[in-house]
Amino acid sequence: CVLCGRTDDCPEKYGEKRTYVEYNLTVHYYCLLMSSGIWQRGEEDEGVDGFLITDIRKEVKRAAKLKCNICKKKGASIGCVAPKCKRSYHFPCGLQRECVFQFMEDFRSYCWEHRPVQKFMDKEPRGASQCTICLDLVEHLSVYTVLKSPCCKNAWFHRECLQYQALSAGIFFFRCTVCNNKDKFQKEMLRMGIHIPERDASWELEENAYQDLLLCYQHCDVKRCLCKKGRDYNEPDSKWEIKRCQYCGSRGTHLACSSMKSWEQNWECMECRSIFAKSGKYRKRKRRTLATSEKTNGATCLLEEPPPKSPRQSSGSPRSFLLQSPKIMCQNLSPCSHLELPASNRVTVSLSPVMSNRNWSLRHKHLREQRREVCNILKELKVQVKTKTTRLNINAENIWTSALKGFRQRIFSPTNTIEVNFSNCKNRSKTATSAASKHHFFQLLMLHLQNSSLFEGSSGKNLSLDFQAVKENLYFEAGKMIAVSLVHGGPSPGFFSKTLFNCLVYGPENVKPALEDVADVDVAQTIKTIKYANSLSSLQSTLQDCCEFLAAAGCLRPVTALCDKNMLVNDILVYHVIKRVTLPLESFRQGLKTLGVLEKMQMHPDAFASILCHKPERLSAETVCDLFTIHASSDVNTVEGADFWMGYLQDVESGESVVTLEDILLFVTGSCYIPSVGFDPEPTIKFLHIGYPIGNRLLNCLELPITKTYQQFKNKMELTIRNTLRVERE
DSSP: OTTTOOOOOOHHHHOOEEEEGGGTEEEEHHHHHHOTTOOOOSOTTSTBTTBOHHHHHHHHHHHTTOBOTTTOOBOOOEEOOSTTOOOEEOHHHHHHTTOEEOOSTTOOEEOTTTOOOOOOOTTSOOSEEEOTTTOSEEEOOOSTTEEEOSSOTTOEEEHHHHHHHHHHHHHHHOOOTTTOOOHHHHHHHHHTTOOOOSSOOHHHHSTTTTGGGGSOOOOOOSSSOOOTTOTTOOOTTSTTOEEEOTTTSSOEEETGGGTOOSTTSOOOOHHHHHHHHHHTHHHHHHHHHTTTOEEETTEEEOOOOOOOOOOOOOSOOOOGGGGSOOEEEOSSSOOOSOOOOOGGGOOOOOOOSHHHHHHHHHHHHHHHHHHHHHHHHHHHHHTTOOSOEEEEEEOGGGHHHHHHHHHHSTTOOTTSEEEEEETTOOSOOHHIIIIIHHHHHHHHHHHHHHTSTTEESSSSBEEOOOHHHHHTTHHHHHHHHHHHHHHHTOOOOOOBOHHHHHHHHHOGGGOOOOGGGOOOHHHHHHHHHHHTOOSHHHHHHHHHHTHHHHHHTTOOOOOOSTTHHHHHHHHHHHHHHTGGGHHHHHHHHHHHTGGGHHHHHHHSHHHHHHHHSSOOOOOOHHHHHHHOEEEOOTTSOHHHHHHHHHHHHHHHHTTOSSSOHHHHHHHHHSOSSOOTTOOSSOOEEEEESOSSOEEETTTTEEEEEOOSSHHHHHHHHHHHHHHHHHHHHO
16 A cells, blocks of 8 residues: 555455556555545546545655654654644554544544543443444443443443444444434444445345345145145145245145145144244143044034133132241341231131132232232333333323323323322322322223223123224223333233233234123124034024124135034134224234333233233232331330231231221322332331331331230221321322
């Protein structure tokens, strides 16, 4: 190179090395761009990309008089633009000494002492994180080799990785690898010396790079192909049409080879099926579709018989918790394994029937474990919530309209902390506004949604078809409200049917509804009549009577055998419960994507089913006891205080008190329910030498008085809680 004197040919570092035999000239492109005494005075097709040959020779002569401050050789054509700085250097030497070259505007160069640096906030975490390009660790240091994204707090890169990425992506595709920001990211990278070429991405310049994507897979891969014309034969609209795997699309089968009656049926290849089997999802779907099929008169019946309903369980819970102490955190006291309760609080638990109670206990325990898992997942999502607040003015008498207005306001963001102000409630304290009001708002909102026209059904609800709601995009808003409620501390909805939940998690095409999912009495009766027809003539007569309904559902067809009723019933159920509400379902799914809730549902379906498909657990003395952590001190008899506290909870649960467990929770936290995401901070108990109990809702702390007798403790608790809540209600 006539400017730097090096023979290196490294386009990534020095730009393209060009040789012009007619001018007896070889030059690195970057050496030419960054030289201080030359400008593009010609057109793009003149000289070297607009740099005239005469100007290049003049620049070589000028640089021959300047000594490089790094290698001490002549020919230093690049100078630092900082005022009063007289350092000159070759381009390769500048790279080696960590100078910064800006490939924009005037193509400025800065020496190692005056180069631009990125500003680091004092609060930013130190340590190391993953470079999102090479996936190796990168230290959070303000050094030349490390660059920080201007648009993402935790995005750090190696300078070399960014430069290679920029050369490959070009100006149209080079952007932040975390948030995809382009303008802000490119501006900062150009300032810090990253060269972004003005060309298309390298993968876009390759000829026929995407040609293979235009070819559809046409091959039958089943173990035994029945087609006489070969595995590659494909005849559309016939049994020899090839159906591709609905997941990977890279395997296929003839419809006849997999006993498929129509193109609309889904098919999975063995590879995808094994993946789903390992994850547990395919096993559930397989049980729904295959285990319920039966052979009748040589025809396959796909009707799923609903499982018998389990008897309703009592809301009471086993009281074995009384044999254990609550959580006690102390330094000078060891946890007690057993606490003796007052004789009046001892409970005799019935052991009959033993197996029924044992099974209920196991299910109850499993449900609690799943809800704890959901709590941890929602806490991860809650990290997105910022301290910036958004205030919602809510009218409790018109909860839906005011909530809808608040969620649709321009300044509303799901990631902001939500404050609720009830416009029809005067003289409400600040503590109640910040804590109790928000809990009360989400409770009223979930109750309204459960009973709204957007859902249908008795206990487990499915989406209804409300054309006006579709037009006003209310299904999206409902999904958004549920997602926000879960993350911001609202109650678990608990009213989803299993069918609705599976549609959201696994997709409607993989779900098989049951007769219990039909809320319309007339439609349910019609399906029952078809399902329980005991002769072909009675079946045909029934179909004749409801032919208009069947035609509207797309299920009107000739019936030649009694077993055809099973496929017919299945198709009617799929239409009425799923296909009919396709638009509401998709809109509802989009709303649930708020704050990443739907994605977590799909990753942890069993855990989220415990709060979306099951009613919230009724408060029990055991639940409240486990909720609080007792902080002890050496000067207070915490063990005796905990004894009184547990005895009082048992009295409240058994109805021997004027307050309820919900009242106790409301007194301490401002909420009469336990949020799915849990309380923040976690509820605690302190035993102090005070006259009456104090509920600190800002800290979720219950301060309890030390008393000599249990009756004194109980009287003070009831007097304080009852009067405090009465004043609040008034």
